Amino acid sequence: MDLGTTSPLTTTPALDRRTMFKAAGITGLAVAATPAAEAFAAPSAPNPNLDPFDLSFEVVRRQRPVDLVAKGFVQLRDRFERDHEPYERLSPTGSRGTIEFGPRRLRVSGTSPFFALFRSQTRQRAPYAAVVVDVAARGTGQGTVMSGLVKDADDYVVAWYDGAAGTVGIDVSVGGTVQTLGTVQADLQRPFRLGFGLTSTTVVALVDDGSGFRPLVKGNLNGILDLRRPALLAQYRNGFGARAASGAVVLDGVVAGYFGQLGLRDPHLVTRADGTPYIKDNLAYLTFTQAGLGFFETAHWGVWTMDVRTFELKQVANLFFQRDGNNTVLGDHAGHIVLDEANDRWIIANSTWGDFTGESVQVNYLTLPKRRSPLRGVHVLRTRKLPLPTTQLPSAAVGQWDPHLVRIRRRWYVGFVNARAFFNFYPALARSRPGDDFTDLRLVGADDAKVETEGPVLQKFGERWYVMASNGDASPAAIKGQYPVYDLTMKQVGRLDAPHPTNIPWPMVIPVPLRNRRTRWLMVTFNGTQLNEDLLGYGTHGDLIVMRAERDTRGHQFPPMRG
Template identity: 65%
Template structure:
């Protein structure tokens, strides 16, 4: 592969943030007829009442959402999850000095730089810092090259020892950037590209699951230059490898001295954010602390869905500033592989002194199946802070009652309404043909004991299932993708708790299937209505492929009288 760096691929133009003609024609207070259940009879339920006396009288059709903020969070390194930070002062990190090829050079540090040089040498500095998941980045600030015309390399990556390392490198002598994997002393070059990089600049190594990318940043942001897949060569998802392959960097030269002035390493951040899901209490109230609402996001990795992972973020309700506060990884299926499952829901269930964690098993997706998994944690577990590797199991859903054989379920939303647990989810007939569904427990039973309420099997690409209360009444919301019929695509359908479609939400639909994540915030005797979603803007799609979207989009509707959830302040 040959790719000239620093020529930034032109990203696709972001879709216009306007309402669809269909939505405008219907009007936000008009009720649509039932969209049809595709032959599935809806289960009749009694009219739902709020778990407490309604404090507002609004319905979703009274709200008119407009975009108020749009931002792109792009971080190779997650700010709060740096495990190595060394500016090469006298009190910096400690390293094993390895010689991957031949002999190691002389290493001198201090005064804000490390100098690696001498006669022909290959020098790798292996730190003790590591990550508990195969989502990592190592960023090296290059101050000066040696000037040797035969070999003049900077290295960044992970290493187990002198004969076992995975490195991104740039060779100034040859104008080449590449990715090498060495196992048991045998080196395989997984990919190279032409590059013309002048010091100072940053060389970065990043891995998400089984995909590795070399980046360079000359001051305008990180640019991916080479992408490779580990396949069966090395599985960094294995805990044994995670414990022994640590953050490393170095230099190789035929002569002279390479100068580096900083290294940072830690958990990979994200190339984009999608699938925003509100962290809630069991009754559906938003989890808000100190003026910040908590959400989970799918954090886009270096390639398709299996390279993404899940994180917890706060959104400042005044400035809309996003800040990541937790990384969540998972083990399942009786295996110890650490995976980046995502697209789920965190619920604080105070009555049972626990957290409920549900998500979708996209972390090793290979076009075969996706399930909804879950675990429960003691309420004392601070799942909203730090790094967690959680073991989950499958949530058994009543899919046998649906009108077609399913290949997967995803996008869970869990809420307790009048003593019953409700679980909204997406059911897939095949990849990618899917529709929203709703299950519930018997009164007094747990969320794991479910029977089908209904589904809208007339849809063929509708996901992002969420439940939300308006005016004391509960509704199910979703998002219609482009594969649906022209007259309904680009809409947010609104259902009752029998999965009968009542109408559509009046809000911009900025990409194929943006989630309608609505957040009611109590402000004295009024409710402020926010909607957080995402768009489909990719990052260097020609090299990385689909899966690196998107921008975070915040919308706001007019404030309404009354308080939906008194605790949501």
Template identity: 45%
Template sequence: MNDHQANRRAVLRGMGILGLTGAAGLLGAGAASATSAATTPFDLHFEVTDKFRPFDLIAPNFVQYDSAVHARSLTGTVITTNVRPRAPYGTVIVEVQQLSGAGVVAGLAGASSSVLGVYDASTGQVSIEVTTGGTTTTVKSAAASLRAPFRFATVVNENAVTVLADTTGTGTGWQPLITERDGVRALIDLRVPDVLGTLSYAYGGRGNGSALLGRVQAGYFGQAGVRDPHVVQYADGRPYVKDGKLYLTMTQAGLGFFQQAHWGVWTLDLASARLEQVATLFFARDGVVLGDHAGQIVVDGDRYILLMSSWGDFNFQGVHVRHTTTTANVLSGVHVLPTEQLALPTSVSSWDPALTKINGRWHIAFVESPAQQPAFVFHPALAAAPRGADYSSGLQLLGADISVDQTEGTILQQVGGTWYVLASDGDARQYPVYDLKMRKLGTLDAPYGTNIPHPMIVRRDGAWWLITFDGTQYAEPVLGYGGHGDFILMRA
């Protein structure tokens, strides 16, 4: 582990999100009376019904290239597909049927540039190569021993490149072999549209021997886990449901830290707990395309309001909430949208926006963070626009809970006719509940697992549900922190 990784781990440990566990949230002393005629959040007692790990190197609905199932013998040849992603979040998967003194490559390639994962069976090495201006640089390599048949993959998440192999033949045994971000970025910036636009998915053989390849697939990267669930809703807070399925956004964990993650829209069948990704979203700002995430979509008439957190280029020097509106159907397909910073009433960092129009006035809950190093410090806050103004105009602070410093995951939700702000306290390991003046009323009665799980509660078909996640990592010894979490569904 290098010094940067050690410092990052120390910072994240300061956040309280590395390997912590906790008991179920307890009812606070200020909870509403049980004799109240209307249901309150404190009448809801949640239990876990489902827990599983969404994991896809290529999002199932976002395959862009498929060679079909046929074998092809290649010797030292790289095939460019002329198919490319609109953002630097893509994967190439190659079935390797036989290797005879040869190797296999997969990644992105163009006329004079390429970013490739390479396995050379003759040397027993796996490597990441970057070619720019006709010069090829091996930015990282490691020993590896792969025996055909196996599956080989190169994943691009932002400027991080990861090479993986699956020797099980089932597609469920993916293990990362090497990953590198800084060395790649020193040579090429895949976030720049004019750079990415010269590259397309590529694959082939390497060396003088022969490589017999089977099916090749390429497309948008899926996820190593999911987190930050937020139900898509109408302006008045009603959940968006279509064909019996609840729509929600989730951060899709990349193979590494926060910049490697991106944002997608999913549907959830509550009866079966079946998840399906239906849209993938990227954001253009400052001349690059990023995977900003941890936000919300609000359907307001014929427009979609999108709010997200600027984690896509996070470097420990601040985070802020961004936003945009569009009439394009962002609940389906692939979108790259320009955004701008939302003028929140705070002078410090912010993230986890939650927007709802309450009694004719736009309210937005969010997280304030006065520091991200040497340790993260953050707490929930609530603001509102003047009556009759749009959601982004003249926002005024209504309150904040500055007594906590590890609390995020803000959610606005109506229970029993009353609106509340929900959040997640990583220190106390519970979900605090606030009124619209940010006075703490109590806590949700719900299991609290690892990380800082968000309390996304929603009412559907007469039942209350809580959608959240945990801190279960994927291949942390190779990839470092960031590849979490498991999807968790609870019912009251």
């Protein structure tokens, strides 16, 4: 049961000046093999005079993983070979019909009206779920099939298709009272797949009748059922159902698990405290904001690996959050994970977009013992506010986001975005005193002349550290579409030479140590391409874009990671 695509999308990068000069000779924009990372020679010091302006980046890959159920995070997969899944069989009407499992089908039938719900033993720990049923070609075309989350016969939330009426919809039943959140006409030919997607409070019904999933109905659970509350969500299980006036409804399979993503954005390399890229066995570990089924609050955060040779992506962790004083489980995102080995801990900092209402956003953080790695599995983590020195900034702020942390010569530096209004924002930099922790910060500086500049990334080139950001579409024409580069006093010293996709792409530069004592420079970013914006609205971007510098540089910018 294929629930998504990960194939690269074709793209034609805009010609920059270097591309124009080299057009006759460029043939290497396909993936080039990176020397294997295993058999490194002794680390070699980088060119001390290297700076960001010595590099020119070109697009080498554009791809968009789209998954309704996240690969690697499937909780239930059943092809109905036999009655081996311990489903609880429920009926809101008291008549379940005749239920027959196998071979490779589930048949629910009756000569009079029936309504059967099947509640599995599987569930998700966060309100980011997807359930898909395969509707067989066999059986009556007049029945109704359902997929979603089930608590009991009186409490469920499901997407459904009614073959008799030719409609797709979403129902929520609370205490036996059913509310229909929306319907749409859809003349589907069996076989097809019916999908249910939940991201935070947003529910979507999707269908796939041979050309991939497309969303048809969108609803919201606000004021009806808050599955962000852990105690309530724990009562719901992945489920599905069938009903008809008579005849038989036949299903070929079901799969359920954590919701995947419609796009990836806000790429951030996992690093050690000194900025060393977390790259093991040719796999760079990055966090991404995984686009949900609507605006920012429907997205969530995940950890992915990217092969630095082939750029193949694989999700390895799902991260969800609760905040001090609030047990609601949210999909906060847009942040940075740091392995601080000197203090035997992980530092996780992100932005509180998970319940965004347009009022405020802040940077939150937590620390974990090193033994509790956040880079694998599913985690629900509790955060608190990171005290940033915003009172020292020259303009009133309504929010901060996009943190990046690095320790440079016994001082913690934290880059972040400061917003004077939504959405009018600029990059800022804070640092600690020598020996103090990252929670005790003082303002270094900010570029408050900017009006739409975010995604600050700290990166070392040669012997010097720089802050890089991105000027969005609302920036003045003279600087729109540029990546400004600052020194550690937040004085702009130039701009990065790289294509600038739409939206506000983060300049996530990754120095990859090669075994020939050289460094390959990659850059991972994203664009603003939406999926199904007419129904889902803004927030489903973007395409993931990988760039590579036109040349490798001498020495290792950071030594290869060991252990």
